[in-house]
Amino acid sequence: MTETALENLTQRLKQAIPALIDNAPVFLDAPSGTQMPRTVLDAMNQYVTVGTANRGGIFPTSLETESLLLDTRRKVCALLGASDHQVVFGQNMTSLAFNAASSLRRDWADPSKSVVVSELDHHANIDPWISCADDAGMAARWLPVDPHRYCLDLSGLDALVDDDCALVAVGLSSNAVGTASDIGPIIDRARSVGAVSVVDAVHGLSHIPVDVDELGADITFFSAYKIFGPHIGAMVIRNDALDRIRFHKLAPAPRTGYGKAELGTQNMEAVAGLSATIDFVASFGDDVSADLRHQITSAIGNFARCEEELTDHFVAGLQTIDGVTLARAPHGIPKTSTVAFTVTAASPESVAFACAKEGVYITHGDFYARTLAERTDVAHAGGWLRAGIAPYHDRDDIDRALNVLDRAIRLARRQP
Structure with missing residues (x-):
């Protein structure tokens, strides 16, 4: 799909999902669950x-x-x-x-x-x-x-x-x-x-x-x-x-x-x-005349392409914020649009709480990946912060989230 087509896909999703209409929060918690479209309701x-x-x-x-x-x-x-x-x-x-x-x-x-x-x-x-x-x-x-x-x-x-x-x-x-x-x-x-x-x-x-x-x-x-x-x-x-x-x-x-x-x-x-x-x-596949299987695989591929550019933008933005350490596989290893990170001298809970007050919903903890948290030595500090980008997000959502995160991290690091 072209860049314009991907933007149109995102807008279709936003219009189809009631929770995303009219000054909605940035639901950056997709790994915990995505928002539901009206047709499903x-x-x-x-x-x-x-x-x-x-x-x-x-x-x-x-x-x-x-x-x-x-x-x-x-x-x-x-x-x-x-x-x-x-x-x-x-x-x-x-x-x-x-x-x-x-x-x-x-x-x-x-x-x-x-x-x-x-x-x-x-x-x-x-x-x-x-x-x-x-x-x-x-x-x-x-x-x-x-x-x-x-x-x-x-x-x-x-x-x-x-x-x-x-x-x-x-x-x-x-x-x-x-x-x-x-x-x-x-x-x-x-x-x-x-x-x-x-x-x-x-x-x-x-x-x-x-x-x-x-x-x-x-x-x-x-x-x-x-x-x-x-x-x-x-x-x-x-x-x-x-x-x-x-x-x-x-x-x-x-x-x-x-x-x-x-x-x-x-x-x-x-x-x-x-x-x-x-x-x-399936309705977001490239060929509505194809069988259901092909429509589905095409749609999931389109969703992933929407998420990829936004994830790269989000990761690049996180790397400019002082104290942030990404918990992310290096380049060349396939990854989804789930991004985990820690913040020096700030608890994951305090950052997530400050973000929530400004309408950006990110999650914190070990997300039931307890063994991974122990092996990567974050379990003792409350786990990670985790952002999950979905195809219904756009560049404005990600920029808003980065701005809020920057303020929340600065606030959390000042607190005793």
């Missing part, structure tokens, strides 16, 4: 307004709910490039991961086995696996992070992921510092030794087109609230993995397909919102 409201229903009835609202669920699963498969998979809905990734881990635990009976997790990851992709491994007397191994480059060190991958490995879990990108990991070799290695492979795409999906068929991962998680949607999660699982895992379930529940792993009545209005979310994303 309307879809959720419409589902509730015309009459809700559960599955299993022969009356119209129940049949419409069943159709909604099936159609949304199809759209999720298009979103993730999944063909030989089932889509399992749930409250969020953490809940879905703990269910999958506790189900896998039923067949983890060999203490000589291990699970491999990543020091770069959100703990939703760490604790479910290592807690259940610990219950089974199995060891946890760690894919190490290079604390100076904010990326994974894969030099010892083959030794870590060996024939004794039962599961490997890795993130598509870091929700804390934005590093986009090269996970292909990790998934390939897991499959070569017969280990279950798990990908956390929650943070990465809104910035990086995902093709789970190409990756070959057994389980992939995502959450809609990171990509203009409501608070609902999904687990996309390969059919052969679904067949192998003995998921905890109610006795009357199906023994095959997504129903084998999906627990209870779902948040149907959020499913309606997710369906509208995927349509909304």
